[in-house]
Amino acid sequence: MTNTNADRETLRELADAGNDAALDRLADLADTAGDLEELSELLDEGSMHAGFLLTRRAKATGDLRELQRISDAGYEEAGNELDRLLKAPGDKQRD
Numbered sequence: 001m002t003n004t005n006a007d008r009e010t011l012r013e014l015a016d017a018g019n020d021a022a023l024d025r026l027a028d029l030a031d032t033a034g035d036l037e038e039l040s041e042l043l044d045e046g047s048m049h050a051g052f053l054l055t056r057r058a059k060a061t062g063d064l065r066e067l068q069r070i071s072d073a074g075y076e077e078a079g080n081e082l083d084r085l086l087k088a089p090g091d092k093q094r095d
Contacts (some may be wrong), residue, residue, distance in 0.1 A: 015045070024049040043073050049076025059085075 006014075008029065011012070014022035023042060027050040030038035032072070042050035051070055055078040058066035064082060071079035 020047075023047045027053055040073075040083060043075060046074070048075060050083065051078060054078070 006025070008026070011022045011026050011029075013087070015026055024047060025040060027042045027047050029048070030036075030058065030091060031053045035057070039050045039054050043054060051073065052075070054059065055067065056069050057063075058070060058078070058082050064084065064085060067078045067082040072083060
């Protein structure tokens with residue numbers, strides 16, 4: 001039986017060759033390790049999964065600047081979440 005647990009080096013090689021699943025797996029490993037720097041680098045490489053994971057963290061802490069940065073890096077959902085958070089207080093005041 002083969003070992004299906006790929007090491008980081010192999011995942012990196014596959015990701016560099018354009019394998020999106022390997023890029024997503026690297027993002028999962030970085031998220032589990034709490035390595036926000038690596039997650040940000042993966043987002044910069046085009047990993048929308050890294051964008052999702054970073055957005056989830058920024059949303060949980062209410063970090064508007066981070067949501068803007070993630071959105072600027074290409075993960076559209078972060079911009080949507082930022083807009084939602086920015087509009088929420090105004091909506092409550094109108095009620």
